[in-house]
Amino acid sequence: MIERRLERMGVMTDRGKAAAYGIFSLSVLLALWICATSLFQWIEPRVLPSPAQVIRQFAWIITEPFSGLRLPGHILFSLERWGWGVLTAGLVGIPVGVFFAWNPWFKTFLNPVFELIHFIPPFAYIPLAVLWFGASTATQAMVVFVAAFPAIVINSQLGVAQVQKIYIDAARVFGASPFRTLCRVVLPAAAPSIYTGLRIAISNGWMALVGAELVVGKVGLGFMIAQGQENASVATIFVGVITIGCLGVLIDTLVQRSERYVLPWRRVAS
Amino acid sequence: MGQSRTLQVAAGLGAILAWIIIWAWLTRPGGPVPTLYFPAPDDVWAKFVRMWQRPYIGSTLPDHILASLYIVLTGWGLAALVGIPLGIAMAWWKRLKWIVFPTFQLIRPVPPLAWIPLTILWLGIGDSARISVVFIAALVPWLMNSMLAVYSVDRLLLDAARTLGANDRQILARVVCRTALPTLVAAARMALGNAWSTLVAAEILAATAGLGYVAVNASQLLDTDVLLVAMFMIGILGICMTGLIGLTQNWLAPWSVLGARRD
């Protein structure tokens, strides 16, 4: 009915329709949540808190320290660990990937170690990281590294391997040395693929970080959720989950948006 | 071509051997790496054999493996039962997609692991908490790829089938299902990968058996060799499961692997 009315108003495109349906379904969901909790109390607040309770908890964690830190503090700690992990993975992973494509012997030799990191899920490294580094930033950073590293290596390698021979020929014809060919022709041509790898790595790393923080640590968003479980406070868990989800989306959007500035020649998709 | 392939395999095996030797040399008695941090290869092997026969924290290694497999396959299977029909339906009826997708998009960015504390609070630390977390982790790839599978059917092929006299049912059976199959196999593999890795984390947090449980206990008891056995088993089982799905693809959709086989 809403749809028909809007159509009559002439503002309804397919996209608008989709949005209208989406808003409608999400409002139904929200209404159901409100009904089930604050309005009719079908579900105990201990099991499912009302939206108001979650918002109150949010405000409380932002203003009052929770386990020693306010919400921004926890976020910063999480971001720091994640940043170290992703940074190291990028600094190590990109050269490794490029050399994997450049020199098959190098790849053959390093491959067993790489496959070990690739095929054992990052979370399985949590106990090892705890044993090695205890409850320090390095523990979580190592888990993030393990989660981020394979995507970077694989995509960098793919990017370099996919550079068409004709570009390398062209560079040779115009007198470029192998090193300059690598820097000016191969790496830029592989850059979109490397970028994709980084993007996957960044989101993988974020997922892994949450896992690592759930298991070990005294600060961070994952720790906050774990603490919520400990105190049987579902509202705290909700706050943590929402924050993690929003930050994940935010980071991914930023990375996606930045591509056109980092790789300006990709502005027009071929 | 065959010769260079043999050479490649030989070089690969040589590299593995080289790394085992490096590993053994680094962890030798009085070597640079203390065995508390990284055990020697023979210790790991001995522990593996021992764990295969005698129980470690409650169960033998095969039982831990079965416990893990049970959870992961149940969660993965349930996710398939929900994800495939829902994905296909969402691709077919766009109104359904418009209704369901926003909610799905809202849940998607949350790492599946973040649900663990919630499921533990709601369902206790029994199997159901882990199964539901695995379910959430596997649902996303199942659903997204089922949707993609329908979208990826080329309209031109549908038109071609229609001009050749096929009716809707024949088109669905011969064209849509068959062209969508490789994407579905890819979905199965991705879903299982996600499920397996999430399960490991779930077992670290809340379990009484399973490989992740072994790993976290070994870490607390400083049994590094046991920890390595568990990690290797997790990796090997992961490879085996994705490998099996790869084989099904050869069998179900041989046309989609022709390119890969030509080497």
Next chain:
Amino acid sequence: MEQSAGKMAPGTTNPAQEAPAKLELRNISKWFGPVGEGVHAVDDCSIEVKNGEFIVVVGPSGCGKSTLMTVGAGLEAPTHGEVLVDGRPAGPPGPTRSVVFQKFALFPSETVEQNIKFGLQMTGVSAAEQETRLAEQLKIMGLELFRKSYPSELSGGMQQRVAIARALVMQPEILLMDEPFGALDAQTRTILQEEVQRLHREKHYTVLFITHSVEEAVYLGDRVVVMTKRPGRIKKVIDLPRDVVWKTGDIELAAEHPEFIEFRREIWGLVREEIVSI
């Protein structure tokens, strides 16, 4: 070696019969993979390109024309035979021989101006000189408005103009063109063919041009080399008249000239034999 072929007077081709050819492919054979086992692409081909001459190689697709070009540019070593420039072994690829590739091969991450300057930067031409030459080429090829654009923002025809500019800016002694218009639509191709014809008439570049289009060969070439199917051998060399009226005008008009039609028929007959024979 920086001497430009463009500065050569038109009359200098006569004494060239005594002097060594500008570019000579002597008894070239090329095998991909082991000899006798792999693919035999080219078999015993000899082509001489004299100073200021425009040689077109035509043949059925897959006959090894492009192989001839890569060998001529020094990108691949021939299995047998040798490549000579001014009678001396040519060696690795270098700025004396510039190449225009079929798929343009413009570096996607560099702007038009960076692409054109690429070779100058690699060979250490001074910055001031780079700018003058760049400006000159941009003007000649009508690219001034696009100097800051990326290749992906240009049409196919424009991209190929950039590729030609990138080759010409090196002031090469020899220009190698490998089906440069093969990837373009018919209208753009016509316009660029006329432009290349005009460039050659004005500047007398020494060109080895590969194509599968008979019409293009007749319109552009001073001499046309017809190749057999794989392994590519030279089937026949046909001398075309120079400085005739129909060569200086539009290709559309040229194609109606009786002489053009006669040559086209003869060459197409030769190529056709190769395509239909088993």
